[in-house]
Amino acid sequence: MTDQLDFELMKEAVADQLPRTAHQTARTRAERFLQEGIIVSPRFGDLPYRDGEIWADSSQRARARFVHGFIFFSDWHKTVLSDPEVASAYAEAAIRIARKWADTYRDGLVLPTVSHHDETTAQRLIQLTALLLQLDDLVSKEESNWLFGLAMDTARLLASEEFHSAGNNHGMFQDLALLYFSVMADSIAPPERRHFFDTSIVRLHSYFSSSFTSEGVHIENTPTYHLMVSKHVHGVLDILSQVRHEHSGFYRSLLDKAAEYATHALMPDGMYPPISDTSQQFESAAARQNIFDSEEFVFAASGGKLGSRPSRRTLVLPDSGYAIYRSSWNDPKATFAFFSAAYNANYHKHSDDLSFFLRSGGVDLLSEAGAYGYDYKHPLTKYAYSSYAHNCLVVDGISLPRTDKSSHLTTLESEKVGNDGFRVTGRTERLRDTAHTRTVEIQETAGIPEINLTDVVESRGQHSYELIWNLGPDVEPVVHGHGFELFHNGIKLMDLHFDADVPTKISLHKGEKRPKYLGWRFPSFGKAVAAPAIRITFAGSRAKLATRIRLANFTYRDRGLNDKSLAWRRSQDGIGLNHLTVPAQSEAGSQKLAVIFSAIHQAGDFTYNYKNSIDRVGVHALYILDDFGDQGSYYLADHGDRSIFDAVQRLISKELSRLNLAPGDLITAGSSKGASAAILHGAAAGAGRIIVGAPQVKIGSFLRQPHPNILEFITGDTSEEAVNRLDGVLFDAVSSMSDTTRLSILVGEADHHYRNHVLPLKAHADTRGKNVELTVLPGLPHAEIGAVYKNFLTENLQQETLGTCEETVPYIFHTMKGQPGSLALQVQVPAGWEVACRLFSGSQVIAKTSYAGDGIAEWEALPAGKYRARVYLRNAETSEVRPFTTPWCTIA
Structure with missing residues (x-):
């Protein structure tokens, strides 16, 4: 002294x-x-x-x-x-x-x-x-x-x-x-007086010597406390330097090290992220005070208005447990990522081990709840400290303790660090009987950050798990089967998609208090607002989830599910389902419910099919998205778990009940993959009609080559056993199909589905006395089934709703591809019946056919215009005639 x-x-x-x-x-x-x-x-x-x-x-x-x-x-x-x-x-x-x-x-x-x-x-x-x-x-x-x-x-x-x-x-x-x-x-x-002074100086030196990590980060787990304590380090230095105290050099060195974290932890808007007990505010005052004598800190704290731009955009501190990235120092809407694998002291520690925070476009995307206060008995304070308020893992529904004697069990390893990204791995073994490893990799492509996370969960026993994503209060999420999109003011800012090697369930929560608190944000101490949170649940002893976070070049194609005018809804009865209901537009249509299943699209493109065709008929319609995995699940299973199938069945049953309709009033429809799903669900629900085009019957064999990703998602692997097991599900469905259910199949003769899929199913149905009607179009390949099937579907639905025949018959009426000015009509004629027709242009009959049993009529060299056919179905023995009229068909 x-x-x-x-x-x-x-x-x-x-x-x-x-x-x-x-x-x-x-x-x-x-x-x-x-x-x-x-x-x-x-x-x-x-x-x-x-x-x-x-x-x-x-x-x-x-x-x-x-x-x-x-x-x-x-x-x-x-x-x-x-x-x-x-x-x-x-x-x-x-x-x-x-x-x-x-x-x-x-x-x-x-x-x-x-x-x-x-x-x-x-x-x-x-x-x-x-x-x-x-x-x-x-x-x-x-x-x-x-x-x-x-x-x-x-x-x-x-x-x-x-x-x-x-x-x-x-x-x-x-x-x-x-x-x-x-x-x-x-x-x-x-x-x-001297005793007071010396006591304070010795204690302060002892505290400051032990309260920062080797990398210059204050150990109390909160950026604002780091700044606050650094401010007091600066104050003590200012006092002691007046008398050239021997501790002055120590404080100067400490401030130089502390400046780096204080600078990089600031978000592009000049505030610290809501990590741990951070109370968010703009740090412009700290910029003016220049606590660290660092022009780079001044730049960050002033939002780039003062000081000098830092030379690096990433900071990885393995000893302290932090990894920070930003896409730019000059843009207040830059992307900012903060990964925490830190447990440096018990003070201000939250149960946030391996939490990941993301802000971009000036909006918190993957956020944290923040701090509610220090009243530890208050339920919102308890929630704020718990794992549920952070983006991390929960085991068996029990949050990590806020503190324990196991800080050494949470670590961070740096694997690769560059100016445009990093790869780091955080690990915590503080969880019950479980180790959680999270690898975060950020790399830029054409200047745009791409973020990939890999979560590995390993336990000695069987457990249930919840992976939580707290979202910013200003975003609007659209949840899918294995991910979600985030919108702000109608503009898409981010999407997240994950692949898991176990069955999972994803659900959206906001402002919940029971059965436990979930979906809250605390913008300041004592203030709570409801905010969306995503929960991904799974079970077992081991799991791996690979997560893609994209801020551009999105994984999910935006299909307008966030458009409130389209009235998309999401059921959360078990597995969540995105669905659109369209009410009937006519009295006749109100007696039927059509459920339409979608075909395979490109990865990440989940949509519905044939809505225009259904709208023309005017029946009640239910469109369900198969947005599970990266290309769908055939509305069936996730790694062998049939919860998806069960959820679809529950939704159909609820919709029938809501409309006061019976299973016999149900019509299921779709082509290709959607056809397979329509048969599966129509048979299980006891539908009156199933109207499909070119179904994949041997699903496993079909998926093995072009879509092994879907095969693995549905069954859990791509083995021969998995293929055979999946090949049998449609045969089983038809075996169990009610005798009152009519299954109508349209397929092209040139379609490989005809011989490899449809004919085996028809033979199987015939041996079991099931009502399966087959319409085969000469020369039609699978790639062209959609254009023909939509007419086939419309016409069959119109027969069902208009009741022009006591027993409707499947038919198609369409232009002939490659033959301009040509029309074709094909009616699936029941045994013992025959068909004749008249072709109309406006009110004028321009052609007629005589009664014949093949049900085929073709017309060539027709001028441009609108045409329709009046069809007469006659019983060859009783001469009973049942007429019906097709919709208009246009020749361009």
């Missing part, structure tokens, strides 16, 4: 750190005490003083610390106490307040104990130190001496080893208060 100290040299530096709020808002708050008896807090609002009763209310711990710490005096020192016209009145009021408090709480024996909380006591001494300087010429010597005595009692308490909180920022405030008081209070006897 320095033998001789000139306290006068340090006073100006200390005075700069004492409370000095001087703006008009602070004065207005201070004036309300004399005017209304109200203590005003920017955070807690109006607090009635009521002759000191305010101190007895400890229902909100943070608020109680505010009033017992005399922190409200911060608004007084440089406003009302510095104004000669009113200073005396406020000085007397300050003495009254201090005496009133001391009457009950001075000895610390009266509840609430928050009166002598470690940091609260320190804040009170800081305020008393400032008051002593302000009140010296405003109150009597007796009052001044009394106030000095209260400050001395407080300082002696803070100097005692029994009361000191070593190792955290509360102890730091205790020692700062002791340092400020020892420098500023000349009335302290010299030996005790």
Whole structure:
């Protein structure tokens, strides 16, 4: 220690750190005490003083610390106490307040104990130190001496080893208060004054030496605490450098190291992300103060308005447990990613091990709940600390403990770091019987960041798991079977898709309190708003999830599910299903429900088919997206788990019930993959009609070559056993099909589905007496089935709804591809019946055919226009005739 100290040299530096709020808002708050008896807090609002009763209310711990710490005096020192016209009145009021408090709480024996909380006591001494300087010429010597005595009692308490909180920022405030008081209070006897000073300096050096990691990150797990503590490091350096104290060099070196994390942890908007107990605010004041003597920090804190742009865009700190990326330092809407595999101390620790935060386009995308407060009994505080408020893993529905003695079990390994991205792996074994490893890889393609996460979960036993994604409060999610899209003001900003090697379920939550809290965001302490959260659930002893996060070149094609005018809805009865319901447009149509299943599209493109055709008929319609995996699931299974199938069946049943319809009123439809699904679900639901085009019957054999990804998703592997198992599901469905169900199949003769799929199914159905009608079109390949099938579907639906025949017959009426001006009609003629027809152009009959049993008619060299056919179905034995009319068909 320095033998001789000139306290006068340090006073100006200390005075700069004492409370000095001087703006008009602070004065207005201070004036309300004399005017209304109200203590005003920017955070807690109006607090009635009521002759000191305010101190007895400890229902909100943070608020109680505010009033017992005399922190409200911060608004007084440089406003009302510095104004000669009113200073005396406020000085007397300050003495009254201090005496009133001391009457009950001075000895610390009266509840609430928050009166002598470690940091609260320190804040009170800081305020008393400032008051002593302000009140010296405003109150009597007796009052001044009394106030000095209260400050001395407080300082002696803070100097005692029994009361000191070593190792955290509360102890730091205790020692700062002791340092400020020892420098500023000349009335302290010299030996005790030196004792206060030396005690504070030794403790502060010890704390600052141990409270930062080797990489210069404050250990209390929160960026704003890192900045706050660094600010006080700067303050201590400023004080000690006035007397060239031997510790000055240590503090300079510490600040240089701390600047890097403080700079990179700032988001593009100049705020810190809502990590742990961070209270978000713009850090422009810190930029002006230049706490670190770093122009790069000034640049980040000012949002690029001041200082110098940092040279690097990534920062990986394996010892501290953080990896940070940004796409640009110049753009407030730049992409910012923050990965935390940190457990550096118990203080301000949340259960956030391996949480990943993402902001882009000026919007929080993958966010965190933030901090609600320090009242640990409040359910929202408990939630804020829990794993459910962060983007990480939960085992068996039980959050990680906030703290334990296992900080060494959460680690971060750096594998690759560049200026445009990194690859790091975080691991925690703090979970129950489980290790969770998360690899985060960020790389730029053409300047656009692509983010890939790999989560590996390994347990010794069987468990249930929840992977949580908390979303920003300003985004609108569209959830799919294995991922989601995020929109802001109708513009898509991000999508996330994951591949898992186990069955999973994904669900959306917002503002829930039961069965447990989920889907909340805390923009500031004590304020809660509902925000969307995604939960992915799975089970087992091991799982791997590979997640793609894209901010452009999206995985999911935007099909307008976020368009509120389209009325897309999502059921969450078990497996969630995205579906669109369209009400019937006619009385006849209201007696039928058509459920349409979609074909295979490109990966990530999940949509519906044949809506225009269905709309023309006007029946009730239900369109269900098969948005599971990357190309669908045949509405059947996820790695062998048939929950998808069960969810579809429940949705169909609920829709029939809602419409007051029976299973016999159900029609299922689709082509190709959609045809397979229509047979599966129509048979299971007891549909009256199943109308399909070119179904894949041997699904496993079909998928093995062109779509092994779908095969593996449905069954869990691509083995021969899996292929055979999947090949049998449609045969089983037809075997179980009700005798009252009519299955109508349209297929092209040139389509490989005809011989490899449809004929085997027809033979199987015939041996079991099932009602399967087959319409085969000569020369039609599979690639052209859609254009023909839509007419086939429309015409069959019209027969069902119009009731023109007692028993409808399948038919198609279409233009002939490659033959301009040609039309073809093909009717599936029942045994013992024959067909004749008349071709109309407007109201004029332009051609006729005689009765024949093949049901085929073709016309060539027709001029452009609209045509339709009047069809006569005649029983060859009884001469009974049942006519029907086709829709119009246009020749361009």
